[in-house]
Amino acid sequence: MDERAVKAAVLVIGDEVLSGRTQDVNIRQIAEFLSPLGITLGEARVVSDVQADIVEALNALRARWDYVFTTGGIGPTHDDITADAVAAAFGRPIDVREDALAILREWYAKSGTELTPARLRMARIPEGASLITNPVTGAPGFQIGNVFVLAGVPKIARGMLEDIVHRLEGGAVTFAIAVRIEGAREGDLAEALGQIAQDFPACSIGSYPWFEELPDGGFKRGVELVARGADESLLGAVKVRLQSLAS
Amino acid sequence: MDERAVKAAVLVIGDEVLSGRTQDVNIRQIAEFLSPLGITLGEARVVSDVQADIVEALNALRARWDYVFTTGGIGPTHDDITADAVAAAFGRPIDVREDALAILREWYAKSGTELTPARLRMARIPEGASLITNPVTGAPGFQIGNVFVLAGVPKIARGMLEDIVHRLEGGAVTFAIAVRIEGAREGDLAEALGQIAQDFPACSIGSYPWFEELPDGGFKRGVELVARGADESLLGAVKVRLQSLAS
Known part of the structure; x- marks a missing residue:
């Protein structure tokens, strides 16, 4: 009954939400997922696809809150800069990692999809991060410290949350x-x-x-x-x- | 063609959004309203109903962006602390103001509504702020410096935006x-x-x-x-x- 309050933040990364073109639903989805675990959201931010903005927000949030969940920017296109921004925030090197690559190879082999250089970008994972399974499209998210890096597509973000539920330590359920x-x-x-x-x-x-x-x-x-x-x-x-x- | 980019931020104030109970739609609504005026959102934040959190976020946002729009927390109940928090952020005194009170009196007289002490709270406006008309329920929002304080109910927020369109100086339309x-x-x-x-x-x-x-x-x-x-x-x-x- 006297457990510590455990609080988290969400960092939505994406010009498409700030432009009003896309209605964010991940803040709500993550809040609803965390609540029965005894984790409540203390703050949420939406930032644009600019590395300095992502780094600044992430460093502020991870210092203040027990957990941070980022959504968006981990796909294969030129505007997907989240993994590099997270690595920069933690001062860690980032490169294509064998474990992530193996997942992509296996996933794409099943569907006959070509592992293009662009898709290889999705195997770029900061040093020391642990992978998060993506049950929808294969390309993994990752956890580094108290930060969980999830996809922006709500269905994929939801699948990734299921994978990390046992890595989260909740407090008193509200x-x-x-x-x-x-x-x-x-x-x-x-x-x-x-x-x-x-x-x-x-x-x-x-x-x-x-x-x-x-x-x-x-x-x-x-x-x-x-x-x-x-x-x-x-x-x-x-x-x-x-x-x-x-x- | 070479106009300066004008950027704004939204500060959503409300535990109900962070709990996942309410889906915020004001970030998107404000983005869509500003876009044709040549103003784009650079950032959005959601904070809880805690004065220190509101003050900190507001001071960070108003220093960085051309305009800040807050939503939520300006009603008559005990959890409506936005006006006091904004006054604290600007270091200004706040009290019931005659111009706001006159608006409430006139509005409530028409509908035969009693001006209770709780409703008087909605006439508390920081010194030096200018009022924003609320065409839906009467109780005004206000502008102080580059900060526009709007209601959280989307329909009211929308009505208030219509009132301030001529106070905003846009840049190049995107x-x-x-x-x-x-x-x-x-x-x-x-x-x-x-x-x-x-x-x-x-x-x-x-x-x-x-x-x-x-x-x-x-x-x-x-x-x-x-x-x-x-x-x-x-x-x-x-x-x-x-x-x-x-x-």
Whole structure:
């Protein structure tokens, strides 16, 4: 019950997210994957495909958080610079590595795919890193220190997370309960809600207004109240108090 | 044609995004709104509802980028701490301000809503900030220096962006073209693509693999190639070269 909080960060690497062209879903996917392991996200960043920016963000995040998960930039094309940036952040040499190459050879042999020089780039792994299995397209991710380097394609990132679950040491699992109050407005609940938050300092309580457009042009509104904490029975008591706000 | 690049950052404030409970859509929405104005996103961060974290991130971002847009944490509940955090980041006092209060009074009078002490919190504005109109729910956002403080609800954030469009000074507008090659694999295109990127150094060219699951359990794959730049005629030439990769 008195376990240490374990916190992680996500570093999304990619111009395509910053341009608005691609909707990132990896922050959410990684948060949902980590939560039952007793690991919560403390921060996320999105940076562009520029080595200096990746290095700076990665070094800041890995110093502060227990784990860092990067997504994107580990493919075979000219704009895939994550592996080199991670090596630079750690001050490690990087080159094509035999273990990664063997995986690519075996994978491509099965599908009759040619191991082009471009594909060889995907066997470039920083010295001292351990590989992460990619069950979707073969080319591995890697772990170096507390940093896990994953693919950007959500399906591949998800497959890689499955491979590293046993390398992660979680803390106290955080549970959440939610109470949805239709028709409520935050301003009407705020005082009573603030009192509940004060009465349960061990829980973190958030209030999120929502608006839903109706077919007739009008809209429905309400508030979603969410409480989080490590103690499920305490959360049960909080839930009762939150539900009382609906009346 | 030789205008300076204008770059912005987004700071998403909210435990609900880091917990994975809420899918952020404001990064993408703001990127898409800024792009035609000649402003591109250089970075985005998501931080939790902790004042020290907000202050640190905001001060880093506003020093580095031309503009910063924050979303979230400006409602009436106890977990809405953005206005105070922004005031702290700028070292400015903050209190209920008459101009903001007048807006709330008028708005709530129309709808017969009571101006509770909790709602008064939404009139707390840092000294020297200028207000941003909220056409959806009344409570204003604000601008201080190069920082624009917006609501987290996407519909409200969008309405606030419309109000500040004339306060933003853009640079060269970046255009984008995209070529979608069904059935292609990045590794097969990578060398030719790298050559095209070298031939057009004024454009930034990205390659994004995609996978689509089919009803029969199989999947379709392909690559989306995207080129960006300020010169539309150059992008036309790039597009022809990218299309040639499909054959």
